[in-house]
Amino acid sequence: MQTAAAAQSERRSEIGSALMAIAAGGLAAGALDLTQAGILFGWRIPLVIAGGLLGPRAIHGGAGTYLLGVLLHFVIALSAAAIYFAASRRLSFLLEHPLVCGLFFGAAVEEVMNLIVLPLSALHARGPYELHDLIQGLLVHMIVVGLPISYSIRRLAK
Numbered sequence: 238m239q240t241a242a243a244a245q246s247e248r249r250s251e252i253g254s255a256l257m258a259i260a261a262g263g264l265a266a267g268a269l270d271l272t273q274a275g276i277l278f279g280w281r282i283p284l285v286i287a288g289g290l291l292g293p294r295a296i297h298g299g300a301g302t303y304l305l306g307v308l309l310h311f312v313i314a315l316s317a318a319a320i321y322f323a324a325s326r327r328l329s330f331l332l333e334h335p336l337v338c339g340l341f342f343g344a345a346v347e348e349v350m351n352l353i354v355l356p357l358s359a360l361h362a363r364g365p366y367e368l369h370d371l372i373q374g375l376l377v378h379m380i381v382v383g384l385p386i387s388y389s390i391r392r393l394a395k
Contacts, residue, residue: 254395259318262389267314269381271307277377284308289358292313317346318386320393325390332394343383347374 261377274282281296285305288295290309295302321342325331351374355362 251395254393255322255338258390258393259315259322259353261393262321262386263315263318263384266309266318266382266390267311268376269385271310271360273377276375285309285360286310288360289355289362289387292359293325313350314382317342317382318390321386323388324395325394332391335391336384339385339387340379340384341383342387344375346382347378 260316271282278285281303283303284296284298285300286309287302290305291298291302293305321331331342353376
């Protein structure tokens, strides 16, 4: 029988590995996604992200608004990693098949952003409207968001 101290130590270890997995996946996905967005759409993209909270005037904001956009971006990426981690506790196939599940998860993140988050944001953005933009968004998020999260959770979470 396990002592209370040993059980508590094991629980702390599990929590630590969960936080490490979520942090690694979320930070990797956030950094990769922000980098690709900067390359594809320009380095003012954090101002647009902040605009989702502050409204259209944020696009003309300064350093504080820019940092808010970066922070919001990483909060979203870390939240996505936490969701994947929580789901993987009940759905073991998420850990067993990180390639396929990561690709689908990245696509799901893209669709949630386009169909729910952006329309409800202060920018009231809707789209993408062109097939090229839809395909590009799906492919990019499948690779730079879904895969880092799924592999980090598989590798680091106990």
